Amino acid sequence: MRKLVTLLFILLLIPGCSNYRELNELGLIIAMGIDVSQDIDDGYRVTFQLINPSQLSPTGAPTGIPVSNYTVEAETITEAYRRASIIIPRYNDLSHLSLVVISEELARKGTNLVFDAFERGKQAKSTFPIFIARGTSAENVLGVVEPLESNPTKSVRSTSENNQKMYGISKVMSLHEVITILSSEGKDLVLPGIKLNKNLTSKNQTDNLNNIKPSVIEVSGLALFNKDKLVTWYDGEMARNVHLVLSEIDSTSFTIPCEKKNMTLISKRMRGTIKTLLKPIPTLQVNIAINTEISEVNCNKDLTNTKVLTDIEEDLEKEITRQVQRTIQISQDTGTDVFGFGTKLSKDNPSYWKKHKKEWNTLFSKAKVAVNVKASINDSGHVTDPYEPN
Amino acid sequence: MSGRNQNHLIPLSENVEENIKRLEIELGNSDDLSIRRLKVSTKNVAILHIEGIVDEHSINENVISPIIQLHKETPSFKTENDIADKMVQIISVPSIQFILDWSELLDSILAGNTVILIEDYSKALILGTKKIQSRSITEPTTQTVIKGPKDSFTENISTNISLVRSRIQNAKLRLKTTKVGSVTKTDVGFMYIEGIADHNIVMEVMSRINKIKIDSILEANYIEEAIRDNRKTLFPLMQSSERPDIVAANLLEGKIAIIIQGTPFVLILPVLLIQFFQSPEDYYENNVFSSFLRLIRIGSFLLNMYASAIYLALITHHQGLIPTTLMVTLMAQRERVPFPVIIELLLMELAFEVLREAGVRMPRAIGPAVSIVGALILGQAAVEAGFVSAAIVIIVATSAINSFTLPNTNIVNTARGLRFLLIFSSAFIGFYGILLLTLCILVHLCSLRSFGVPYVAPFAPFRMGAQKDSLIRFPITSLNMTHSNIQKDTKTK
Numbered sequence: 001m002r003k004l005v006t007l008l009f010i011l012l013l014i015p016g017c018s019n020y021r022e023l024n025e026l027g028l029i030i031a032m033g034i035d036v037s038q039d040i041d042d043g044y045r046v047t048f049q050l051i052n053p054s055q056l057s058p059t060g061a062p063t064g065i066p067v068s069n070y071t072v073e074a075e076t077i078t079e080a081y082r083r084a085s086i087i088i089p090r091y092n093d094l095s096h097l098s099l100v101v102i103s104e105e106l107a108r109k110g111t112n113l114v115f116d117a118f119e120r121g122k123q124a125k126s127t128f129p130i131f132i133a134r135g136t137s138a139e140n141v142l143g144v145v146e147p148l149e150s151n152p153t154k155s156v157r158s159t160s161e162n163n164q165k166m167y168g169i170s171k172v173m174s175l176h177e178v179i180t181i182l183s184s185e186g187k188d189l190v191l192p193g194i195k196l197n198k199n200l201t202s203k204n205q206t207d208n209l210n211n212i213k214p215s216v217i218e219v220s221g222l223a224l225f226n227k228d229k230l231v232t233w234y235d236g237e238m239a240r241n242v243h244l245v246l247s248e249i250d251s252t253s254f255t256i257p258c259e260k261k262n263m264t265l266i267s268k269r270m271r272g273t274i275k276t277l278l279k280p281i282p283t284l285q286v287n288i289a290i291n292t293e294i295s296e297v298n299c300n301k302d303l304t305n306t307k308v309l310t311d312i313e314e315d316l317e318k319e320i321t322r323q324v325q326r327t328i329q330i331s332q333d334t335g336t337d338v339f340g341f342g343t344k345l346s347k348d349n350p351s352y353w354k355k356h357k358k359e360w361n362t363l364f365s366k367a368k369v370a371v372n373v374k375a376s377i378n379d380s381g382h383v384t385d386p387y388e389p390n
Numbered sequence: 391m392s393g394r395n396q397n398h399l400i401p402l403s404e405n406v407e408e409n410i411k412r413l414e415i416e417l418g419n420s421d422d423l424s425i426r427r428l429k430v431s432t433k434n435v436a437i438l439h440i441e442g443i444v445d446e447h448s449i450n451e452n453v454i455s456p457i458i459q460l461h462k463e464t465p466s467f468k469t470e471n472d473i474a475d476k477m478v479q480i481i482s483v484p485s486i487q488f489i490l491d492w493s494e495l496l497d498s499i500l501a502g503n504t505v506i507l508i509e510d511y512s513k514a515l516i517l518g519t520k521k522i523q524s525r526s527i528t529e530p531t532t533q534t535v536i537k538g539p540k541d542s543f544t545e546n547i548s549t550n551i552s553l554v555r556s557r558i559q560n561a562k563l564r565l566k567t568t569k570v571g572s573v574t575k576t577d578v579g580f581m582y583i584e585g586i587a588d589h590n591i592v593m594e595v596m597s598r599i600n601k602i603k604i605d606s607i608l609e610a611n612y613i614e615e616a617i618r619d620n621r622k623t624l625f626p627l628m629q630s631s632e633r634p635d636i637v638a639a640n641l642l643e644g645k646i647a648i649i650i651q652g653t654p655f656v657l658i659l660p661v662l663l664i665q666f667f668q669s670p671e672d673y674y675e676n677n678v679f680s681s682f683l684r685l686i687r688i689g690s691f692l693l694n695m696y697a698s699a700i701y702l703a704l705i706t707h708h709q710g711l712i713p714t715t716l717m718v719t720l721m722a723q724r725e726r727v728p729f730p731v732i733i734e735l736l737l738m739e740l741a742f743e744v745l746r747e748a749g750v751r752m753p754r755a756i757g758p759a760v761s762i763v764g765a766l767i768l769g770q771a772a773v774e775a776g777f778v779s780a781a782i783v784i785i786v787a788t789s790a791i792n793s794f795t796l797p798n799t800n801i802v803n804t805a806r807g808l809r810f811l812l813i814f815s816s817a818f819i820g821f822y823g824i825l826l827l828t829l830c831i832l833v834h835l836c837s838l839r840s841f842g843v844p845y846v847a848p849f850a851p852f853r854m855g856a857q858k859d860s861l862i863r864f865p866i867t868s869l870n871m872t873h874s875n876i877q878k879d880t881k882t883k
Contacts, residue, residue: 004833008826015822020706022731023724028717053721095710096717125710 027090028053030067031099031153033138034114036106037073044106044114046080047071047139049153050088056151065206066150069142077117094123099153100175101131101138101194107223107230115182118175126179129172131156132223132230134193141194146216147209155217160192163219168249169239170219182228185357186342189225190242193233194218226336234327241327244320245272245286245339254292256312256319259299265292265316265377276345278352282367284341286324292316293379297386304384309377317373324371332369335361400492402514406434406507409514413438416496428457430477431467434509443502445521448483453504453517456480470511477506477515485518497575522546522651527553530632533797535671542632543654547577550649550656553634554581558641562586570599576607579649581637586644591660591841595646610655613648619839624807626800627840629665630655636670660840662847664860667691669797672863681862688861690792695805697789698735699812699824701781706731707820723779732817734778738786739810741768746790 028051037043048070055066070087074080084092100118102111118124133141142152149155160170170192181189197218200208208214222239223230234242243249251268267290275285294303294312302308331338342360346353356363403409410425417423426437437453460480467473478486483504489495495514499505502520527549530542543550551565562584569575578599582592598617607613610630618627631637632654637647640658648657667687672680704712705720712720727734745764752760769787773780789809793802808831815823838845848856858864 004830008830011826012819015819019820020817021709023705023709023721024727026709026721028714028721030714051718051721053718054725055722056718057722057725093709096714098714123710 021091021093025091026093027051027088028096029092029094030096030151031101031142031156032097033069033101033103033133033142034077034106035103035137035139036109040073040075043073043075044077044080045071045073045137045139046077046084047142048081048084048088048092049142050090050092051151065145067145067152069139071139077114078121081117094121095125097124098128099131099156100128101133101141101156102191103133103138104135104193104223104230105137107132107191107225110227110229111225112228115175115179119179126176127174129157129160129174130178130191131160132191132193134195134220134223134233136195141196141217143205144196144200144215144217145205145208146214147211148216150209152217156194159217160194160219165250166252167240168243168252169221169236171222171243171248184343186337186344186346186353186360187340188227188336188338190222190234190338191225193220193223195220224331224334224336224338226334231334231336232330234330237323238327238330241320241324242338244270244288245274245324245327247272253295254316254319256315258297258301258312258315261298263294263298263301263312264296265312266295267292274339274341274344276341276348278349282363283370284328284339284364284367285370286328286339286372288320288324288371288373290316290320290373290375291378292375294377294381300386300388302385303380313375313377316375320373320375321371324373325369328369328371332365332367335365337361337364341367399490401490402492402495402507402512404510404512406436406509409507410436410438412492413496413499426454428454428461430457430461430473430508431465433467433470433473433511435473436507437504438499438507439504439519440499440502443522444504444519448521449504449517449519452482453506453519456482470508473508474511474513474515477508481517483517483519487516487518488513489516490514500575524549532799533631533633533636533670535669535674538671538674539633539635541634543634543649543656545652545654547579547649547651550634550654551579551581554637554641554647554649557634557638558583563641566596568599570602570613571605571607572603573605574607577651578607578613581641581647581649583641583644586642587646588644591843592646594841595648595659599648607650607652609653610648610650610657613650614657619841623834623838624804625663625835625838625845626666626798626804627659627661627838627845629658629661629798629800631658631798632656633670639670639673660843661845662840662843663835663845664848666796666798666801671797673866677863677865684862687795687797690795691801691805694789694792694802695809696812696824697785697792698739698809699816700821701785702731702735702813703816703820703824706817720779720781723781726776727779728777731782732813734782735786735813738778738782739813742786742790743806 029048030051031049033047033049035045035047037045049067050070052064052066052068055064070084072080072084072087074083081092081094102114106114119126141156144152146155149158157172160172163170164172173191178189178191181187195218196215198215200215201211202208221236222234222242224232224234240249240252244252247270249270251266252270253264253266255262255264270288270290272286272288275287277283277285297303328339337360341364342353342357346357403412414423420440422441424439424441428435428437435457437449437457439449457477457480460476464476467476474488489498490513495505495516498516502522504517504519506515506517508515524544524546527541527544529540541553543553555563560583564582564584566580568578568580570578580596580599595617599613602613602616604612604616614628614630615621620627629640637656637658641647645658645660648659650657667684669683669687672684709717724731729737745760748760748764749757769783772778773783793805796802812824812827815827835846836844836850844851847853848860859869863869
């Protein structure tokens with residue numbers, strides 16, 4: 001019995017202090033925006049977005065804004081987090097942090113080791129996504145409440161997740177993925193961009209909730225990083241093509257010309273693989289296999305004819321090849337290997353990679369690009385031929 | 391155990407009137423002592439009994455009438471012995487005994503026997519005319535089933551024994567009776583099946599019962615507390631049941647039943663923890679479905695014990711483990727609650743215990759009123775007024791409802807006790823505390839023995855064969871319905 005008591009006593013001492021905390025003493029930080037500080041050299045201007053739970057109560061209509069933003073400037077992120085206590089009335093809790101937005105300005109200066117605090121810290125998870133505020137500050141992006149998703153954090157996440165499912169420009173990149181790519185060889189980082197579709201019209205933010213055309217979060221392109229510095233943006237199709245090559249896309253659509261008008265094919269099954277060939281000259285090879293279905297036809301075509309379908313497939317293949325080649329071209333011009341050809345090469349041919357990894361950026365820029373697309377049409381929807389207006 | 395003065399025999403007087411006088415003094419001139427004086431030939435004869443605990447009808451018909459008849463028919467006897475011998479022939483009651491000892495006479499008359507005293511005769515005749523008033527056999531109130539036998543034990547020991555005997559008509563079914571309690575002298579019956587029950591356990595239980603030194607036995611728990619292995623544990627080391635089918639099933643598994651006069655609850659021992667999750671209905675329904683229900687009961691027991699503690703740990707120590715949306719909902723509920731969550735939780739738990747106690751104590755007629763006041767007014771109004779959060783009410787209600795699934799109330803009380811301990815340790819250091827206490831409970835469970843049988847068998851020690859009827863139940867034909875779970879563990883006796 002005495003042994004048991006002693007053992008229990010020791011076990012009680014092991015965990016250290018109890019971190020008993022009441023829910024109504026807690027300030028739940030759900031998002032952070034990181035901007036460049038105006039006043040402090042190499043400092044950050046950090047915006048903490050806290051939930052105001054009483055506005056999100058399941059019973060009773062909300063009367064105000066469900067979140068509050070607190071902005072502080074400091075030399076480091078942790079310093080800002082601690083210093084925020086001068087304005088935040090509750091104990092800040094980072095365990096539910098679900099979004100970090102970094103301003104384009106900071107990204108162009110170089111994110112450097114800004115993520116260290118999150119990786120090192122014991123409270124936050126490392127699964128939250130990171131976004132770049134395009135052409136604006138992170139503080140602005142987090143400062144919008146829109147009617148459909150009154151919580152800006154949720155709005156950013158759900159807009160980008162929705163886009164990822166429907167089209168594929170955006171892809172949610174979590175902190176640990178970002179750090180993995182940043183510290184790996186032969187692959188550069190791309191991060192999804194967000195911005196406001198238009199500036200707020202009124203100073204009173206709740207007015208946005210009553211506006212029929214509110215100012216909302218917009219998914220906007222992919223930021224290409226060379227090491228930790230943002231160099232350029234991919235927009236629209238090109239951003240989508242990056243994910244097409246990397247097979248990181250759920251579904252998307254392609255529009256190709258058809259007798260001076262257009263037709264659209266959608267795809268839910270596609271697969272992109274990359275390969276590197278060294279002989280006769282270094283070549284970056286991309287193979288894309290894609291299954292599509294015709295979803296809209298604005299011209300008159302006989303879709304019962306297999307010959308016509310084969311032609312469409314060929315047109316589609318040509319279009320995708322052209323797009324992907326342009327996408328890779330830009331990547332080569334800026335010397336950012338966002339597709340991870342370097343990583344692939346290091347696995348396929350480790351000895352060559354060891355010798356040449358220092359000069360990989362130039363090798364990558366000069367390499368030949370070969371794109372093979374295999375497209376097939378599986379389905380033409382509920383009808384075969386389009387209806388003919390008489 | 392036949393009398394307090396077993397070693398010092400006090401002889402009866404040969405004078406009837408003297409004996410009657412003495413008895414009246416011993417019983418303090420009790421008004422329910424009935425004395426009938428008769429004459430047989432020339433001798434005075436007295437028939438004595440205590441009203442209310444004898445079969446008066448049978449005494450009139452089978453004792454008094456034949457004696458009067460005897461007096462009329464045979465006017466003369468040679469000796470008192472002849473009278474006694476003749477009486478034995480003509481009295482028709484189930485048992486007749488001759489005694490010499492005064493204290494034995496006193497015990498017999500108090501037990502409901504009738505005494506016949508004959509002048510100049512040193513012995514007394516004891517007639518078995520005992521008949522104790524009891525209610526009729528009704529449906530069980532504490533252990534109900536949908537399908538299965540609907541009879542239950544009563545307060546009368548002989549009725550209870552008959553209910554078990556009628557189920558097991560086997561010569562090997564043994565019954566030993568004894569009297570326990572120096573004041574009450576309560577009949578305690580002790581049943582087992584020879585050849586199935588472990589002989590050592592039978593002897594052990596007998597010796598423990600014979601060693602009991604208390605004044606009174608009014609309910610099964612008096613015996614239970616006096617003979618159990620570990621007096622400090624919260625876990626029940628004996629099962630009590632008011633269902634004859636449960637007792638019969640346990641006897642067939644090699645267990646021992648202790649039947650006590652004056653209570654419908656029969657003790658069953660030794661007991662295993664898993665038994666408290668097994669309902670007799672498990673064997674009266676399809677085995678797949680009853681296995682499912684058994685798992686539900688075990689889950690309910692755990693939820694009953696742990697729900698409050700886990701909720702408390704999550705919202706006071708491990709907020710990061712709650713999904714964000716749920717977290718926001720919980721925070722919104724707690725915004726205006728004035729008390730710390732631990733106080734809130736304890737208040738609600740105590741309120742439930744009070745409601746439960748009130749539900750048991752109050753007269754049946756006002757039952758609905760208490761549930762309306764308790765559930766609707768208190769619960770709903772407390773949440774609306776912001777005294778407690780809705781989540782707490784949900785958690786406490788969930789754990790309360792879960793406790794009602796258990797077929798045996800003994801284990802529910804254990805869970806109630808442990809629930810409060812778990813709440814405190816959880817408030818103190820969160821999941822770590824819950825885990826520590828759980829470890830302690832497991833260690834304690836493994837150390838428990840019920841009459842030498844490991845309490846958590848067949849899991850520790852693990853026995854493959856017994857798994858067929860522990861967590862889940864295999865079809866009856868594949869169960870080897872013997873005493874596989876009972877195994878000697880002589881070390882720990």
